[in-house]
Amino acid sequence: MKAYFYNYLIFLLLVWSCTSQNDKKPGKFTLKGKITGQDSGIIFLSYSPSSSIRINDTAIIKNGAFNFQGSIVEPTLAQIISENEKFSDDLYLEPGVMTLNLTNDRFRDFKMIGSKTQNELIQLNLMLSPINKNISVLNKKRKLITDSILNSQNSSKIIEFEKESKELENQYSRLIKELNNTYLKFIVGNPDSYVSPYYLDILKINGIIPYDSLKLIFYGLHKNIQNSIIGKKIQEEIRKKDNIQKGATVPAFKAIDSNNNTITLSQFKNKNVVIMDFWASWCEGCRAAFPHLKDLYKKYNPQGLEIVAFEYRDINIETWLSARNHDSINMWYNIATIFQNGDTVNKGIIDNYPLPGIPLTVLIGKDGKVIGSWMGYSNQYVDSLDKKLSETFKY
DSSP: OGGGGGGGGGGGGOOOOOOOGGGOOOEEEEEEEEEETOOEEEEEEEEEEETTEEEEEEEEEETTEEEEEEEESSOEEEEEEOTTSSOEEEEEEOSEEEEEEEETTOGGGOEEESOHHHHHHHHHHHHHHHHHHHHHHHHHHHHHHHHHHHHOOOHHHHHHHHHHHHHHHHHHHHHHHHHHHHHHHHHHHOTTOTHHHHHHHHHHHTTOSOHHHHHHHHTTSOHHHHTSHHHHHHHHHHHHHHTTSTTOBOOOOEEEOTTSOEEEGGGGTTTOEEEEEEEOTTOHHHHHTHHHHHHHHHHHGGGTEEEEEEEOSBSOHHHHHHHHHHTTOTTSEEEOOBBTTSOBOSTTGGGGSOOSSSOEEEEEOTTSBEEEEEESOOHHHHHHHHHHHHHHHTO
16 A cells, blocks of 8 residues: 555645644643433543543533543543443543533534534544445445355355455455545645544554655654654654664664673674564564574574574563573573563663564664664565575675
């Protein structure tokens, strides 16, 4: 889906300037609500005023009315939830006074006044509505054809059903492509909306946007949006991704390895080519890569190749060391970082790399700059790494 986004990038020439979030102060909000069909009981409001805090608030319904109050520093996505948690929907809170009108069994039909960002979300949903309707209809057809294939005993009919199923899958792929393009069109067309970074982050997580396009789109957003809670998250991920791009200088580190030796990146400079490998014992792809890494180590270590393997979020120290010994990877450097049980070793190392996706492999030249990087384990990864090493060592 990479090529579909470039049509919109021309709009990103706008340059914005605005006060950063660091200069913002929390603002009070009041959400005055009325719910039709329910005179009493309770209702919930859930939202995150910062990246590290989640508030789950409760309001009492009296004569069909309820009231929420709180503090936020920016327009914030929230969820309004019924007492039995059967009904809910998203809405955007903003500092100030807002009104909300609900029907007790149809939360999705709510009406809200006082939130500019909510109006922008409505605009996006209107753009998405016809596509989502087509997807809903298509999903019903897909289910029917799948049931027909499973229940049919006629081989010729099954062949016909399978052809129809393939066409439906193609239609579905086209609709998903259209859906993602619509999200992107909204983001590019609304660079000052707090809705934009939320969906840009989703597109990034789902691997829809190429890395270069993500940067171009993100830095075309209003400075205030770049410095929003989600914007700062994206900024940090871009910074980490920048650190492993070809030609980037890898951030220095100092760590104690499993043999209690001090290891620094600088000790390899001008002497060794280094493979940095992030892994965990529970990661099948990580451990599947070890036999090939051993072959590479045996082949190129006499010429100056070193491997530094970093544990990342293993269960605990014991499981990490057990896997290290079982897979016989003691010939290279093994360094722990952080474990699922909360133990942290060699603090700060993982702060500079785009994790938690593992295996992550980074090839570093003698000059300390990235030659290549790979996420995941595949034949393509093996072939690409082999080629880079062969070129590096002129083998």
